[in-house]
Amino acid sequence: MILTTPRMLKICAAFLLLLPLWGHAVKAPLLPVNLEVEYLDQPVGLDNPKPRFSWTLQRAKEGVYGQKQTAYRVLVASSLKKLNADIGDIWDSEWKESAQMGQIVFQGKPLHSDRRYYWKVAVKDEKNDVSGWSRSAYWHTGILMPGEWKATWIGSPVVFDPAQQDCNIPDPWLRKSFSLAAVPGQAVMHVASVGFHELYVNGKRVGDDVMATAVTDHTKRARYVSYDITSYLNKGRNVVAIWLGTSWSIHGPYVTKGRPNTPIAAAQVDFYKQKDPAPAVQPFASVRTNATWKMKSSPSRLLGTWNSNRMGGELWDANLDEPQWNTVAYRDDDWQKVTCYEPGLQVSAQQVEQNRLFEEIRPVSVVKISDRVYRVDMGMNFAGWIAVNLEGVPGHRADLLFSEREKMDMTFGLHSAYIFDKTGKGTFKNRFNYGSGRWITIKGVTKEPQLSDIRGWQVRTAYKDAATFSCSDSLQNWIYNTVRWTYQNLSLGGFIVDCPQRERLGYGGDAHATCETGMLNYHVGALYTKWMEDWRDVSGTESIVGNMYDTAFARKAVMSGRHLHKGILPHTAPTYMGGGGPAWGGIVVTLPWYFYRQYGDETILRKNFSLIRNWLAFLETNTKDGVLQRFGGNWDFLGDWLWPNATAEGMNNNSPQNLCFNNFYRIYNLRVAAKIAGQIGEKEWAGKWKEQAAAFSDVIHKKFFNEADTSYADGSMGNLVGALLAEAVPEAYKGKVWKRLENEILVRRKGHIHVGITGGALLFKLLREQNRQDLLFEMASKTDYPGWGYMKENGATTIWEMWEKDLPGHSLLHSSFLYPGAWYIDGLAGIKVDQPGYTRFVIQPPQIAASKLSWVKAGFESPAGYIKSNWSRKDGILHLELEIPPNSLALLKIADADGLHIKEKEGVIRIAEKMNGSTVYELQSGVYRF
Template sequence: MRTRNLLLIVIFLSASFSIFSQKQGALYPMELTTEYLVDPTGLDVRQPRFSWKLATANPQVFGQAQTAYRILVSSTKRDLDKNKGNIWDTGWISSDNMQLVDYKGKELESDRSYFWKVAVKDEKGNPSAFSKSASFTTGLFDDAEWTAKWIGTTEIYDPSAGPNKISDPWFRKSFDLKQKPSRATLFVASVGYHEVYVNGQKIDDHVLAPAVTDHTQRARYIAYDIAPQLKQGKNVIALWLGASWAIYAPYATPDKPRTPIVTAQTDIFGKNDQKLVRIITDESWKTHPSPNKLIGNWGFGVGGYGGEIWDANKEIDNWNLATYNDQVWNKATVYTPALKLSAQRVETNTLFDEIQPVEIVSRPDGTFRVDMGVNFAGWTQINVDGNPGDTVRFQFSERQQDDMTFGLYNLYVIGPSGKGTFKNRFNYSSGRWITLKGLKSAPKKEDIKGWMVRTNFADATSFECSDPLQNWIYNTVNWTFENLSLGGYVVDCPQRERFGYGGDAHATSETGMLNYQLGAFYNKWLEDWRDVQGTEPMVGNMNDPDWARKKEGSGRRLGGGILPQTAPTYHGGGGPAWGGIVVTLPWFMYQYQGDVRVLEENFEMIKGWLAFLDTHVENNLLKRYGGRWDFLGDWLWPGATTQGMNNYSDENLFFNNCYWIYNLKTGAKIAEAIGKTAEAQKWKHQAEVSGKALHDKYFHADDHNYSDKTMRSLSAALYGDIMPVKLRPLVMKRLEKEILVNRNGHIDVGITGGAMLFKVLREEGRDDLIYSMTSQTTYPSWGLMRESGASTMWEMWEKDLPGHSLLHSSYLYPGAWYIDGVAGIRRRDDSPGFRKFDIRVPKFAEEHVSWAKAGFNSPAGMIQSHWKRENGKTTLSVTIPPNCAATVYFPDESGRKIRESSGFATETGKKNGYVLFEINSGNYIFEN
């Protein structure tokens, strides 16, 4: 696993270098982003938003703040370097805003490059120098600008004919240029994965492109700068497609074939920006099968996601060079799918963390067992040596005792040389152990490499504390999250399902936001949820391979606010807490990023979802709806596999009503934030009425408990806040007893209930209760996973149950607590985006956690907190970034005076056993 401090070092060095020449006390803008992305390409947003953070030339200065900004946007880097904003010059705007500032300049044009920078004034009115320049390029704003056709081959996947038989096709187009181009952007959208080559050179180093998308609705395009690879004379553009999501059952529609298809076009410009030619995909392109083919049928319940087979006997040298003669290749076939084309506004997938084998064992049967040392989802590269024509088999397993789990394997057919190298291209595998079959000699460790593959979002946070188990949980939670974040959404697991479950997102989204920069990632995923709305959940067998989203009128596409349980993947079971992610995720984005537009863009979806639920309300309580898999409550709690599903139970009805009420309250807050007064009042009233009805029906006054008196029912009741205000402390006390006494400090909830439980305890400041559960090493616990040799988090608290994943999104909710609980960096409801926040020293016993430190590169800048407790003395070191302020909660310990190093902190009172201090930007040390 990799060290997560590298980003913070890079940020610090970058800031130090950038502001080296600035005068003392001056601010300097840095880390410029456009729509959350660094120098994005192909944006189809007509009014993109600009963000920056601030560095200071003198870390000893306190209270630095931005009082004004000036943004310049230019069509050329040359003009921008001369401080000319020929597209937009805001002039000096009196504002402290530095997050998601709307572009309001001249109308942006399609397929153009833009450059921008910003300067700020500090609290004394002193202007900074301009920042380094940032850039973005635009995509194609209007559908009419697309003249390219969709092309594919005549090889069509037939699910009734058994496993996939179609090859991953090559396409190429040759053309002549009279001069070396000055600029050329190739826009490529595909159903199925693609790679782009120009004159033999692969363009960009990303993999498994584009991001996963609902291909009944849209295809996402990526913009490739191909001008550097083009030359005067003969050129060739080549495309390589992979079957993957092109044959996925829920994306099957009558208007397109179940085969990989692509549309691409580029305008090539010469001197003086004169257009030389437009190249488009059409029937003039040539196609030929590549040596690569998907193994399996790509989907859960249809034989799994398989792997890839490479046949070295079918290799063609120089297939993507202009000199290659493609006369015998077939013509491409034109198709006419009804797909909306939109830009991929999320980072692409990239290879991370090269992984080396830790052990290779030769076995008596002639096979070799490779231990990669860590469970991961990604690519492998393996050198092979055998007889020409032999097939080498690579089987992947999460379990040491099994040669293969979940049917994941790759094949390599050896060519005439007897040697070769397998490397993934359009699929990925998941596991820790690889069994190699068919080799002539034992492989060496240096012959085998692996990489984790994930969306290329940036780290935001480093964390460490004195407790080795807590460090292990934190690092393993993050490693697991990263292995699940491939394709612009979070999958439940990378080997069995690859679905984007809404319920699992509740268990992961705050962990994600407090540890990574996920603004673009979550905005993209919310667009996926908007696309799938109107589709019924899985009302029959959730594994039915024939179930797929259909066009309206087929009986499956119902319209309205109903939601399936996953996006953009449709399949899978769930319930109100699964579809309810469309309410909570926009609200989290607003709280953590200060993003108002995300509330506005998703409001109709939220409104539709709550309206759908309202059709299943009777006497102010939510009734059960859907089929067997459509009304799940908590999921995979300890012992769930032996107790059976509880989806028809009265306890489950209570649980889902609590969640529905939480959705109503959250929806009301969203409506208030964007001025939707009528909806806010309606939802708030419904939540109050239904909360009272639910409390009256299910409350046990003798025990201050609810429903079946389990930890999940207590968690749900507190999460929905259904009790009268005066009873909440008593219910909290009962939850404390449930954890510490009845469960002997252990957790007793699953995915959904766990997300609720940890959310409640984090907001209540009950770090002691969370620590009790995360410090256990016996069943059920994260510590037991560590004791069992896990390197990723499991699907369920039990390990050795066949068919269940050992790399899963289930129990990742502690990842948020380490930052806002243990390190004490806490967001505030009254200041979305971390312009104001709290720093709170937790009240751990010294023998439990004696120190913790974290650096969180928040949307407003780098926040650092380092506290330690030694011999009864507490010390807190804090860094508040420029233009920010914080409230420090320092433990109020009887007889100890609190000292603060700078003299710039203002004591404002006491609360809940803490002394409170208000501080502005700067570095502070508190101690008693």
């Protein structure tokens, strides 16, 4: 196959061939890989009675094109032995003629709680050749029926006193001794907690996860984590111990009459003689949390009160340490009985990957500030744990203060402390809280810490990477890597926080800036599935009445707000607190749609359809004459937020331009909701929302359009974007409004971005969809204020909260401006979803001058498999290296200006379309070099 350009006629025949050469037909069956259940790799403790299976396909041989899955067969067995013998005694799907690789719903025999199930899959290809079986995988069920949860909630009798400057609750130790007649073949312990927990068996810590469980709305729900403790047990005497950490148990909005304001746990384990017990087999012994357990205060305590600017840290008193507290040999005669509670919470499985330690961080310098005071530079801003070897006066206290600013001892009240025992030596280590910053000021030590004495780790939800990106522009590489690093540091506890140091809230408005960046760079299907459950949990409750910084958050009746219209939403989930506006609650419409497009998963649309319907109905109650009206308190009707110079210009709650922006966003919500309704067969709702979107578009256009300069309201970039993305601009004006937006970016703002969190996310969404990579690249290339390059020039190692450099109270690790993270993959690398789940996708190299961007190398583990898009331009010639995964189809869009003409090859490449200025080629799966 010869690829020609006018400038290459003499050389193209020599080496510009499609590589590898076609050769002879090869029998090359596919192999299923990357097996997952509910987006998780071999989960333990799954409480879905009909879980869904997913896989991707791997070529058995290279040089083969057009491979497809035409059928699949799934086997599920009650033991590995049966599975290895190809016996699906729980489910044999038999051969299903289908190309589907994701969300295959289990249709076998009813599953039982606390059982391990093994599965594998085989597929047929386009030639009807059968693959080998995939590797064997498993999942372990949790508690499938509420009545099977037999554990009692237990904890300490000491409850939180909110009047204290620092938390008054010692983190409690809980333990239970018991005997076993034999070493069990299976023992999985299910541990639910309000507050964090760690599990120990016979003195050994179980697992490497940290700060369990995931953050959850504790007015309604508690989550459990399941631990396989079989290998930790002995015949005879054993002890199980739980260490509770206060953390979210005292979060203000979770205070309810029925639940104690203290950390609590409920746990149970059944011991079976067999490794894979049959459903009818009963355990030979069991352990449940109940009144027979004992408790004692541990040496650790929360510093702070788990509140905005008071997240604090941890206090460790080495004088109270008893290293053997969780062993069989330890005598607990002087321990007191636990207190039993009845919090009335729904108990459900973790559902998302746990937190783990990542990226060990070593300090770069230690500087003496004054006598016994030293400042450590960790080299980068991060959220996570530290371990520091300390020496000091016996009985005295050393303080460790986190700061995002070099000249400040502490920012946002983040501090931990260590009280020395009689040795005067010890190591402070995090356990139930984390710090966030770059500098650590250590006070009260008698010896200067050495670099080797100090370590740090990023802590985050343990999702896997899904993308790589690099390019010829060093600034773009910096932005991409810094956006990713920032996103990772925001994802603790199964949701995305605004900032890890000040608030730790799951803002819906900020999610616009982060969710597509997350989906295009990481495997976050489980995380966003869980976060949408959080939004369902908090629905029907207002967020804030009055000033968000009042001590009691000015809530009516209870901390978690009044239950008003069933569709009203707080601005954060599962955390309730915080300010926002229609674009904050509106994430419950847009996030499920983005998720569906990314993963091809209709379940998220169906599960959240009532939530979407109720939210839009709530907005209707605040609509007059087709205009969404200002509603709520001072912090409840924000539009765009934190645009350049926003602090000086003030809040935008009551401004006409803000009313315009929020109405455009509401129309955008309606248009997306109509697509959702249409996709799941809700035709009546789809029709209603389309009609409303059209009617409201007409009203808002007439109310806010400025004929003189074809702008809206104040002429801001945010309102121009809102009008275009909402499709609220009449056809006759679309071209003019686009020109006005271009002028706003290139001329008035001299190539700079001039929007904030929500406006910026919508701007990037619009320009990505319209393939205006040129405008996005212009804004992402500026090194002066405002822009990402300005942050780089000012020494940033994470993305800031505001465009400004150093405003008081300004977070330097924040969710505000992470939206470029998606653009690098679907814009500069040009990998764009076409059919949900990437069974068909677009590859479109951007039209950016080679003098600005000469090459990009990117890889993306899509839900359909691995996609590679490497392109370069040299001497006016476009070069491509592409990989299209089996069972997928790529639409390669090449601009005529690139002069690249690809010959058709039957069954492999065909010209699908010639449009104005470009040619679209349809590429079957395979590896290509053009």
